[in-house]
Amino acid sequence: MIAVATRERDIDRLTTELDSLGLAIQTVAAPSDERRVALVAVPKESSGERLAVELRSRGMLAVSRPDGGARLAAWQRDTAPVTIADRITVSAAWSEHHRHHAPGLIELGHGGFGSGHHPTTRLIIEELVERVRLGGRVLDVGCGSGVLALSALALGASHAVAVDLKPEAVSAAERNADLNDLAGLDATLEPLGAIPGPFDVVVANIARAGIVELARVLVAQVAAGGCLAVSGISPRQCDQVAGFLRPLTELRRRSEGEWAVMVLQK
Ligand SMILES: C[S@@+](CC[C@H](N)C(=O)[O-])C[C@H]1O[C@@H](n2cnc3c(N)ncnc32)[C@H](O)[C@@H]1O
Numbered sequence: 001m002i003a004v005a006t007r008e009r010d011i012d013r014l015t016t017e018l019d020s021l022g023l024a025i026q027t028v029a030a031p032s033d034e035r036r037v038a039l040v041a042v043p044k045e046s047s048g049e050r051l052a053v054e055l056r057s058r059g060m061l062a063v064s065r066p067d068g069g070a071r072l073a074a075w076q077r078d079t080a081p082v083t084i085a086d087r088i089t090v091s092a093a094w095s096e097h098h099r100h101h102a103p104g105l106i107e108l109g110h111g112g113f114g115s116g117h118h119p120t121t122r123l124i125i126e127e128l129v130e131r132v133r134l135g136g137r138v139l140d141v142g143c144g145s146g147v148l149a150l151s152a153l154a155l156g157a158s159h160a161v162a163v164d165l166k167p168e169a170v171s172a173a174e175r176n177a178d179l180n181d182l183a184g185l186d187a188t189l190e191p192l193g194a195i196p197g198p199f200d201v202v203v204a205n206i207a208r209a210g211i212v213e214l215a216r217v218l219v220a221q222v223a224a225g226g227c228l229a230v231s232g233i234s235p236r237q238c239d240q241v242a243g244f245l246r247p248l249t250e251l252r253r254r255s256e257g258e259w260a261v262m263v264l265q266k
Pocket of ligand 1 (some may be wrong): 114
C-alpha cells in the first residue's frame with residue numbers, strides 16, 4: 001500500500017495523475033477538514049517503497065505503508081499526531097488519524113529527523129511555547145524536518161532561521177514550511193557563525209559533542225535577555241554542558257527518561 005497526502009481540493013487531480021501511472025486509489029481518509037490521505041494498492045508490498053520514491057520525485061507526499069498486521073499497527077502508532085503543551089500538534093501529513101481542530105497543527109512530509117514523537121523534540125517545543133514572543137526571532141540549530149523552527153513560527157515568531165549540516169534536512173524544512181503555509185522560514189546550510197543574528201530564542205537539539213563544539217558561536221547568537229534551549233543530552237551531562245555555555249546562566253532543566261532539556265539566558 002502507498003499513502004499519498006493531498007488536500008480536499010486536489011483529490012481529483014491526484015486521482016487523474018495516479019491513473020496515468022496505472023495506479024488506483026482504494027480509499028480516501030479525511031483526517032481533517034483540509035487533509036485527504038489516499039491509499040493506493042500496489043501489486044506487492046515490496047514494490048511500495050520504490051513506487052513511493054517515484055511519486056515523491058513527482059512532487060507527491062507519498063510514503064510506503066504496511067498493508068496490515070503488527071507492522072501496520074506500529075505504523076499507525078508512529079504516525080499518530082502529538083499535541084504538546086496544548087498549543088502545537090505535530091503530525092505526519094499522511095497520518096490517517098483524526099486531527100480536526102488540533103491546536104497549532106504542523107504537518108510534516110518526508111525527510112529530516114523530528115516527528116514530535118521523540119522526547120527531546122517535545123521538551124524543546126514545550127520551552128518554545130513558554131518563550132517565543134510575537135514577532136520574535138528564533139534560530140533552530142540542527143533543524144532536521146524543521147519542526148522546531150516551524151513550531152516557533154506557528155507560535156508567533158516573525159522569523160526563524162533553520163540550519164543543518166545535511167542538505168536533505170534543509171530541503172525538508174523548506175518543503176514543510178510550504179506544506180503548512182508558514183512564512184518567515186530561512187533554511188540554510190551556512191555555518192552558524194555566518195548567520196546574521198542575534199536571536200531572541202536559540203534552540204539546538206543536537207548531541208552533547210555538537211553543543212560543545214558550537215558552544216562559543218551558540219552563545220554569541222543569543223541576544224541580550226534572550227535564551228538558548230539545548231537538548232539531545234542526558235541529565236547527567238547537563239552540568240558539564242552548562243560549563244561550556246558560560247557566561248549564559250541556567251534558567252531551568254527538565255528531563256524525560258534519559259533525555260534532558262536545559263534553558264540558559266544571556
Ligand atoms: C536530533 S536531530 C533534531 C531535529 C529537530 N530539530 C528536532 O528537534 O526534532 C539533530 C539534527 O541536527 C543536525 N546536526 C547535528 N550536528 C549539527 C551541527 N554541528 N550543525 C548543524 N546541524 C547539526 C543533524 O543533521 C540532525 O538533522
